[in-house]
Amino acid sequence: MTAPSFAELPTADAAAPVAGPPAALVLERVSRWYGNVVAVNDITFALGAGVTGLLGPNGAGKTTILHMLAGLLKPSAGRVSVGGQPAWRNPAVYRSIGLVPEREAVQAFLSGRGFVELAARLQGLPDPVAAAAKAIATVDLEVAADRMVGTYSKGMRQRVKIAAALVHEPSILLLDEPFNGMDPRQRIHMIALLRSMADAGRAILFSSHILEEVERLADGVLVIHAGRLAAAGDFREIRRLMTDRPHTFVVRSSDDRRLAAAFMTEPAVFGTELRDSRLTVKVAEFGGFTRAVARVARDAGVSLFEVAPTDDSLESVFAYLVSRR
Amino acid sequence: MIFMTLAGVTLRALLGRRRTILMLLLAGVPVLMGLLVRANGGGVRDVGAVLDGLVVRVVLPLVALVFGTAALGSELEDGTAVHILTKPIRRSTIILAKIAVAGTLTAVMLVPSTILAGILLGRAGSGSLGITFGMAVGVLVGSYIYVAIFIALSVITSRGLILGLGYALIWEGVLAGLLPGSQVFSVREYVRGIAATINPAAADSIVGTGAVLYAAVALAAATAIASVRLAVYELRGSD
Numbered sequence: 001m002t003a004p005s006f007a008e009l010p011t012a013d014a015a016a017p018v019a020g021p022p023a024a025l026v027l028e029r030v031s032r033w034y035g036n037v038v039a040v041n042d043i044t045f046a047l048g049a050g051v052t053g054l055l056g057p058n059g060a061g062k063t064t065i066l067h068m069l070a071g072l073l074k075p076s077a078g079r080v081s082v083g084g085q086p087a088w089r090n091p092a093v094y095r096s097i098g099l100v101p102e103r104e105a106v107q108a109f110l111s112g113r114g115f116v117e118l119a120a121r122l123q124g125l126p127d128p129v130a131a132a133a134k135a136i137a138t139v140d141l142e143v144a145a146d147r148m149v150g151t152y153s154k155g156m157r158q159r160v161k162i163a164a165a166l167v168h169e170p171s172i173l174l175l176d177e178p179f180n181g182m183d184p185r186q187r188i189h190m191i192a193l194l195r196s197m198a199d200a201g202r203a204i205l206f207s208s209h210i211l212e213e214v215e216r217l218a219d220g221v222l223v224i225h226a227g228r229l230a231a232a233g234d235f236r237e238i239r240r241l242m243t244d245r246p247h248t249f250v251v252r253s254s255d256d257r258r259l260a261a262a263f264m265t266e267p268a269v270f271g272t273e274l275r276d277s278r279l280t281v282k283v284a285e286f287g288g289f290t291r292a293v294a295r296v297a298r299d300a301g302v303s304l305f306e307v308a309p310t311d312d313s314l315e316s317v318f319a320y321l322v323s324r325r
Numbered sequence: 326m327i328f329m330t331l332a333g334v335t336l337r338a339l340l341g342r343r344r345t346i347l348m349l350l351l352a353g354v355p356v357l358m359g360l361l362v363r364a365n366g367g368g369v370r371d372v373g374a375v376l377d378g379l380v381v382r383v384v385l386p387l388v389a390l391v392f393g394t395a396a397l398g399s400e401l402e403d404g405t406a407v408h409i410l411t412k413p414i415r416r417s418t419i420i421l422a423k424i425a426v427a428g429t430l431t432a433v434m435l436v437p438s439t440i441l442a443g444i445l446l447g448r449a450g451s452g453s454l455g456i457t458f459g460m461a462v463g464v465l466v467g468s469y470i471y472v473a474i475f476i477a478l479s480v481i482t483s484r485g486l487i488l489g490l491g492y493a494l495i496w497e498g499v500l501a502g503l504l505p506g507s508q509v510f511s512v513r514e515y516v517r518g519i520a521a522t523i524n525p526a527a528a529d530s531i532v533g534t535g536a537v538l539y540a541a542v543a544l545a546a547a548t549a550i551a552s553v554r555l556a557v558y559e560l561r562g563s564d
Contacts, residue, residue: 070411072560089556094413105404109337115408121330122412164408 023048024172024203025069030078032064039064041227042078047205051198053218053235054207061227062207063102066174069205070099082172095123098165102176102207104157108150112141112160115149119164128167135163140189154181162190166197173197175206179213191217215239223321230321238321243286245320246270248310251279251293254303262300266292280310327414331422334409335396339430344395348388352434355379359445368448373520373527375446376460380439381516385464386493389431389471394486396427396472397555398479407560417552423476424548428469439464452526459524463516466540470512473547480554483561508532515540 023046032040040061054062067073068080071087071094080087083096106115116135120128136145139159144152149160158181165173173194179187194217198204208214214221214235221238223231231238253259256279260272263281268288273280283289286309297304358379362368369375397420400406409419439461447453474492479485501511508514508531518536520527532539 067560072407072410074557074559091413091415094411097411099407099411101404101407103404103407106408107334107338107405109341110334118330118334119408119412122327122409122414124327124413 024083025205026079026081027065027068028079028081030065030068030075030080032061032068032073032076038227040068040075043224043227043229044078045222045229045232047203047220049198049201049203050219051194051204051206051217052220052222053214054205054222054224055209055211055214056207056224056230057209060209060224062209062224063176064227065224066099066176066205066207070097070174072099095168096171098168098170098173100158100161100165100173100175100178102180104154106149106152106157106161108148110149111146112136112149112152112156112163113145115160116145116163116167120167123168125168131167132163135167136160138166138193139163140186155183155186158182159186159190171202173202173204173206175204177208178206179208179210187213225321241321245286247283247286247289249281249283249289249293250306250308250310251281252305253279253297254305255300258300259297259302262296262302266296268292328418328422328425331409331414331419332426335423335426336430338400339392339395339426344391348391348434351384351388352438354384355438355442356445359442363445368451369446370448370451372443372447372451372453373456373460376439376443376457377517377528380435380442380460380464381467381513382498384438385431385435385467385516386471386497386512388434389427389468390475390486390489390493392427392430393472393475394479394489396423396479397476397551398483398485401479401558401561402483410555410558410560416555417548420476420480420548420551420555424469424473424551427476428472431468431472432465435464435468436461452524455524456520456527459520459522459527460516462523463518463520463527466519467512467516470515470540470544470547473544473551474512477547477551477554480551480558509539512540512543515543 025047027043027045030040030043031038043065054065056062064073068075069082069087071082071090074088082093085093087093107118110118113132113136116132117128120131125131136142139162141156141159141163144156149157152160158178162175162178165175178190182190194204194206198219206217218235220233221231221235222229223238231241251259256274256277260274260279260281263269263272266289268283268285269281270284271282281289293307294304355376397406400409440457443453443457443460447457475485475489478489482488497511497513501507501514514530514532515536517528518530518532518534519540521530522534522537530536
């Protein structure tokens with residue numbers, strides 16, 4: 001697995017080049033608004049080869065970012081470039097881009113093979129039939145290739161779109177929620193495929209609202225929340241930030257009052273609350289508390305019935321990451 | 326090569342079964358009228374006026390509207406256009422392929438319909454054959470102009486069908502006849518003018534032989550506007 005060339009440009013000096021080869025995908029102070037609604041707010045990043053996950057809850061602005069990179073939306077402010085060229089109003093960039101849109105719409109009257117061959121022909125490839133056959137084999141869709149796309153399952157449509165996006169072997173691949181509708185076996189296959197493409201030097205950016213998908217596939221991660229870049233960098237670093245943030249647990253036990261007193265002697269705990277016969281524990285550090293909780297209960301002679309984190313929704317994680325910037 | 330690929334996929338998309346049958350029925354209306362007149366032993370004196378009222382005023386704009394807005398507008402709406410837009414193709418090539426296919430489909434349905442209807446309707450010895458030929462050429466040219474305008478409309482707005490219908494019914498049908506000088510902006514007048522250029526008895530046209538020039542300008546302008554608008558087309562439905 002190659003390390004990604006991943007760099008976050010300093011916001012104040014957005015035009016400064018990143019060291020090494022020119023970044024494949026660059027956003028410089030990019031914003032996009034629809035009327036009064038700001039979908040993307042002053043985002044700057046530069047991505048090179050490797051797999052990068054665009055992580056954020058639904059409606060965070062992930063699709064807007066991908067569509068601006070794919071030249072399908074004009075940035076309201078800032079500069080979007082792909083392979084050193086502007087993405088907007090520049091059809092030539094599509095020689096090096098493959099886009100897998102989230103919407104399922106595919107010409108239903110075509111067979112899977114016909115759909116991929118159409119993409120190959122529109123790319124002007126010298127041997128569209130061979131290129132399409134190769135792309136179809138890559139996504140493991142040979143068995144169904146001659147069926148009409150209209151009869152495909154969600155996962156098959158996803159794969160035929162990926163085959164069409166790969167057919168001209170682009171150096172940049174943009175995928176919008178590529179794992180939606182895939183079964184676990186297809187997911188594993190797709191993750192392996194995208195990894196091998198990244199190892200061959202391609203820049204791959206995919207969006208997802210599922211943490212585990214990003215964790216398994218991506219080298220770098222961009223966390224988007226409410227149109228802002230909440231965090232960017234190595235996934236392990238982001239993971240650490242996420243686990244180190246303050247957590248709240250709800251605890252049920254044989255003696256909540258005694259347990260609350262015992263918890264307060266722990267350095268990881270900074271507050272307890274006993275209300276409506278429910279014990280809530282605020283902790284500064286996830287790991288420290290989860291290691292201590294059983295010992296504390298045993299020493300206090302209290303039986304634990306339940307320990308549950310209350311706010312582990314992705315939404316609260318994103319909100320936390322945004323608030324600390 | 327790419328033009329032919331685009332044309333092929335557009336043709337397959339447009340020839341959906343239900344739409345094709347409906348349009349064939351619509352194109353059959355003038356022929357049916359001709360058969361009725363002929364069955365009653367009649368024949369009209371002014372074939373040009375009847376073809377104008379039946380084909381040029383009603384059937385031609387409707388068929389062109391359906392094919393024109395479906396050629397690109399419905400692909401933009403349902404999202405399949407993304408697969409064509411994200412290719413290294415000049416936007417004018419996409420527009421020209423769409424106009425060629427939708428215009429040809431319209432013409433293939435309506436030129437034979439015009440000729441058959443003209444032959445059936447015309448009274449022997451009234452010069453109806455020449456008039457019919459003139460109208461048929463006008464319909465042929467008009468098919469491409471109408472389609473180009475409706476394709477441009479469908480790129481500019483997602484309400485291309487409604488606006489196109491409004492143009493055909495309100496502007497062409499009512500206003501363009503009332504306001505002097507406004508005929509210069511009426512495709513129906515171009516069609517009549519071209520017919521009159523070929524056979525002066527086909528229609529009394531205000532624009533006359535100038536219609537050829539107007540038609541060329543209209544076709545070029547609609548193509549250019551559609552291409553430019555497609556180049557700055559922003560995908561709808563991003564989050």
